[in-house]
Amino acid sequence: xxxxxxxxxSMTVSKLLERxxxxxxxxxxxxxxxPEGIEGPNPIYKKENVKYTYGxxxxxxxxxxxxxxxxxxxxxxxxxxxxxxxxxxKSNKSSREP
Amino acid sequence: xxxxxxxxxxxxxxVSDDTPKTVLTDSNNFEVKHPLNSKWTLWYTKPAxxxxxxxxxxxxxxxxxxxxxEFWAIIQNIPxxxxxxxxxxxxxxxxxxxxxWEDTANSKGGKWSFQIRSKGSEIDELWxxxxxAVIGETIxxxxxxxxxxxxxxxxxxxxxxxxxxxxxxxxxxxxxxxxKQVLKLTEDGHxxxxxxxxxxxxxxxxxxxx
Numbered sequence: 001x002x003x004x005x006x007x008x009x010s011m012t013v014s015k016l017l018e019r020x021x022x023x024x025x026x027x028x029x030x031x032x033x034x035p036e037g038i039e040g041p042n043p044i045y046k047k048e049n050v051k052y053t054y055g056x057x058x059x060x061x062x063x064x065x066x067x068x069x070x071x072x073x074x075x076x077x078x079x080x081x082x083x084x085x086x087x088x089x090k091s092n093k094s095s096r097e098p
Numbered sequence: 099x100x101x102x103x104x105x106x107x108x109x110x111x112x113v114s115d116d117t118p119k120t121v122l123t124d125s126n127n128f129e130v131k132h133p134l135n136s137k138w139t140l141w142y143t144k145p146a147x148x149x150x151x152x153x154x155x156x157x158x159x160x161x162x163x164x165x166x167x168e169f170w171a172i173i174q175n176i177p178x179x180x181x182x183x184x185x186x187x188x189x190x191x192x193x194x195x196x197x198x199w200e201d202t203a204n205s206k207g208g209k210w211s212f213q214i215r216s217k218g219s220e221i222d223e224l225w226x227x228x229x230x231a232v233i234g235e236t237i238x239x240x241x242x243x244x245x246x247x248x249x250x251x252x253x254x255x256x257x258x259x260x261x262x263x264x265x266x267x268x269x270x271x272x273x274x275x276x277x278k279q280v281l282k283l284t285e286d287g288h289x290x291x292x293x294x295x296x297x298x299x300x301x302x303x304x305x306x307x308x
Contacts, residue, residue: 004111006234009126010125011126013171013172013175015126016167016168016171017168017171019126020131020165020167020168023128023129023130023131024130024131024132025130025132025133025165026130026131026132026133027119029132032117032130032190033117034117034120034122035122035123038122040125043155044163045234045235045236046233047240048240048277049240049241050135050235050240050242051135051239052132052133052134052235053135053234053235054132054166054169054234054235054236055234055236056227056230056231056234056236056287057164058234059169059230059233059234060120061122061279062121062166062167062170062231063170065121065122065123066121066122066125066170067125067174068125068170068171068174068175069173069175074175075175078160079175079176080159081142081158081161082160082162082176082177083144083179083182084182084183084186085144085145085147085183088147088184089184090147
């Protein structure tokens with residue numbers, strides 16, 4: 001429990017939240033140029049009065065490309081609020097899973 | 099100019115030429131973020147372990163997020179639905195709306211509800227699909243109708259509910275049709291709309307079925 005946290009340079013939730021405070025938002029996501037291999041937001045989801053809309057395919061691209069680790073401070077302040085009482089976990093597991 | 103100076107200059111030019119980096123190419127040194135159209139708050143209902151615990155002890159806001167980046171950071175670091183205990187819920191609601199029908203933002207609306215037999219990784223996938231459609235604003239109408247979404251882990255089947263701010267039938271039908279696609283429902287899967295005004299009535303019937 002009392003293990004020292006090792007900073008291996010990977011992104012943690014706390015570091016991410018700090019960085020997000022510093023960087024500006026993309027203004028127009030539909031004209032933003034993404035590098036090759038990344039599909040920009042699909043304009044079929046554009047709305048007149050809603051500035052930021054993202055199709056599921058676009059948001060899903062973050063899943064494997066962007067990994068963020070929970071750090072101690074974040075777990076303490078936030079992550080631990082999802083309380084699973086002892087002995088109650090995984091009661092909803094599919095019977096097909098090992 | 100020395101060779102060194104020239105190459106340095108070229109480097110600065112090529113860097114400033116690039117569009118700013120996002121987390122999709124550099125998780126640590128990204129330069130811009132993807133805002134969501136609203137702030138959203140994740141709430142969690144803990145199952146009661148003893149009778150003295152009231153609803154307000156059990157239902158708690160976990161955290162808020164307003165960018166695609168924060169959304170993933172949270173999703174990757176909280177239990178997936180299949181890991182949750184029975185009688186727990188996840189709620190994701192717009193801004194500071196409380197996931198309760200008494201909240202003034204909810205009181206004139208209702209919910210599209212569906213009980214599903216899927217468990218395990220299937221439920222994880224459907225919940226993720228629902229969240230992406232809600233926070234990306236692709237399931238909602240031009241004038242936002244959706245206040246939030248709830249996943250309830252229950253013995254008889256997990257429940258999905260999409261909460262709306264009004265009972266505007268045309269808007270609800272449009273949203274319901276898209277919700278069916280998100281949940282991958284076939285013709286025989288029926289979504290039911292219940293106004294919150296009937297939330298206290300045990301025998302309430304849905305006012306719309308899709």
